[in-house]
Each structure stands twice: as structure tokens, then as C-alpha cells.
Amino acid sequence: MSKLRFNITMSLDGFVAGPNQSVENPLGVGGMALHEWAFPLAAFQAHGEEGGEVNESTPVMEGMSENVGAGIMGRGMFGGGPGPWGDEPWNGWWGDDPPFHHPVFVLTHHAREPLELGDTTFHFVTDGIDSALEQAKDVAGDQDVAIGGGASVAQQYLAAGLIDEFEVSVVPLFLGGGARLFDNLGGARIELEQVRTIAAPGVTHLKYRVLR
């Protein structure tokens, strides 16, 4: 069964990006430190590079892309500021060969033609989270759909009761402000079950299933 899931790294005080996010500083002040647990991992490094660590985080990192047939992300995570795309739209942070290798549906208020970069095609969806999910499930088939972020996209799908499972990688860090992951859930009744806990250097991975 195809699942909707996400894996996101969060500070101990609940932020997935620091304060004052900008085009120059997409993860906000201090936000890059969230991902220090991942950088040394062989599983994180580009294909073909030598070296890199293998530790308790390795199966988590490898699992993120396993059995994923399509992705969904917010405009902010795709890259660039908000607002209309303009005549020469920027192609995002992801470079010529984005690491997704499957179609990615970008939630935005501004229509744009699909963008093919390497073997990743970005589709820009202007009619909301249900439409993005439907399109992503169509292309994913039996595989899962992964939400990349940011916080508000994960929140919207959680509050709508559409997430099947998620993993939060909690790092021993206080950001003190920024984008809080588990916020704006309103009165949504979301029942959770702990699935897996992995302690690794500089991070603890907490995986949950949403009960229905």
C-alpha cells in the first residue's frame, strides 16, 4: 500500500529551520547545524564519492529514499523567494541533478511549466494539497509519496489526517525560534503510535505511525 510519509530533522525545541529564513540563508540562522548528523554519512554523500561514515543513522538516511515514487514540497523548499516566478524563473537550490530521482510536486500559488533537471521533474501545483497528493500518488503507484518540507506543508497534511507515518530526527540543539514543525495543528485529533527509536551520534530518530 502506498503511504504518505515524511522524515524531517528538528531541534529539541521543535524547529526545522532557524529564525530569519531568506534566499541567502534558506535554513535560517543556525539552521544548518540541524543537519550536521547527516553530513559525515556515506549514505548522504554523492554517488561515487569515497569514504564517509556508517553509523546508526545510516539505515534512517537510506530509508528516506527507499520505495519513494514521488515527492511533495513547499515553494520555500524548492527555493527562491515567494511571489510570481518572473520571466527568467530561478531553478531552485537543487542544481542540475537534484537528489530526488522521481517527480516532485511543488505547492505554490504561482503557475509554472514543469521543470526537468537530471532525472527529477518538478511539477508546480497551484490547486492545493489534495491535488498535489492525488497527482503524486498517481505517479508513485505502489510506492510511497514523501513530503520533503517545509514545516507548513507537513503541518497541512498532518492536520488534514493524510499522513501515514513520519520520522523526526531530533538533534541536541536549541534554535530559539524559526519554523516550528508541530504547530498550527489546531484541534486535529491525531493518534500516534511509536514505531522505532534509534539513537545515533548527534541525533535521535523517532518514528511514528498515525492511527486511524
Add this chain to the structure above:
Amino acid sequence: MSKLRFNITMSLDGFVAGPNQSVENPLGVGGMALHEWAFPLAAFQAHGEEGGEVNESTPVMEGMSENVGAGIMGRGMFGGGPGPWGDEPWNGWWGDDPPFHHPVFVLTHHAREPLELGDTTFHFVTDGIDSALEQAKDVAGDQDVAIGGGASVAQQYLAAGLIDEFEVSVVPLFLGGGARLFDNLGGARIELEQVRTIAAPGVTHLKYRVLR
């Protein structure tokens, strides 16, 4: 060396009490569910009672009171509403034999004579967190001082750089509002190190040391 530490149970969205805390509902709406992991434990139940579970949470529960010589808590956790104590002050939620068995320093804006209940004496401190800590360390000697809560007391000691270590028991629950533990830390630079992660039924215990 005597340490200042706390162990507190937190929802996955970061709350240690639900919304709308009141004298009738001290943990706020839904807040009692935070502690469901603890109730079945033999280590939680009153001395002399039979039965109760032993599981991965047992060493955490037992460790909470080990080597603790004094406690500090906020007025809200002692019990009763805010404001002056009145002529017949209420003696809190803790009954005739509070579970502390050591002196407890209660932070309040309203002076009051010490209150002895069983082998626990509550001292009411009106001159701030530094004074409470100094008094608590004096009576604790080589033993540790444990902060009971609530959130704002833990925050004040964290922001002041006075905490040595803490354990957060994260439960798979969204409260959606209430008293957020890691909030109001301002620009305090607090460097943390992961000490221990324990996955247990219905809870994950995350222990950190504050680096200096």
C-alpha cells in the same frame, strides 16, 4: 558533584501541560494523557502496593528520585491558583505524604511559612531562582537538586545556564497548545550533548547534558 537537573514529560509537539490549566485541571485539557506511560509502572506506584509493571521506563522512573537531596518547583506545580495565600492557605495537590521525601523550594511571589507534610517540607521562596537554588544546594549537600516543574521554572533555569542535565520523556501525543517546555529561551546559547536514549512502551526518554 551536586547537579541541577530535571526530568519532565513532554508531548511530541513540545507541551508539558495542555491548554486551559486550572485548579480543577492542573495539567490542562488532555494533559493527564502525558503521564500514561508512568501509571502502570511498579516504580510509580505507592510504596507497599503489590503489582505493577517493570519495563524499559523503570530505570528512568527510579532514577528520578535517586540521589536527590532537594527539589525546586513553581507555585503552579505546588498547587492552587496564583495570588496571595489567604488566611487558610491550601496545602497543595500532594496530600499528607508528598512523594518527595526531601525539602522542596517553591518559587512564589507571596511569602509563607514553611509547610511540613510527612517527611517533605515545602519552603516558599520569594526572592527568585538564584536564591531558591542556593538554598536547595545548601540542604542537598553532595546530592542533586531536582526541578519538578512547571515549564516556566525549567525555562528560567535553562536560560540562566544553571541546568547540568535533563531528561525529556517524549510521548506520542499532540496537545496542540498549553505550556511549551522549550520556549522563552531567548538568545541563550545552550550547548547540549546526548547522554542516553531509551525507547519504552508509549514513551521515549531523551537525556541531555548541558556543556560548559
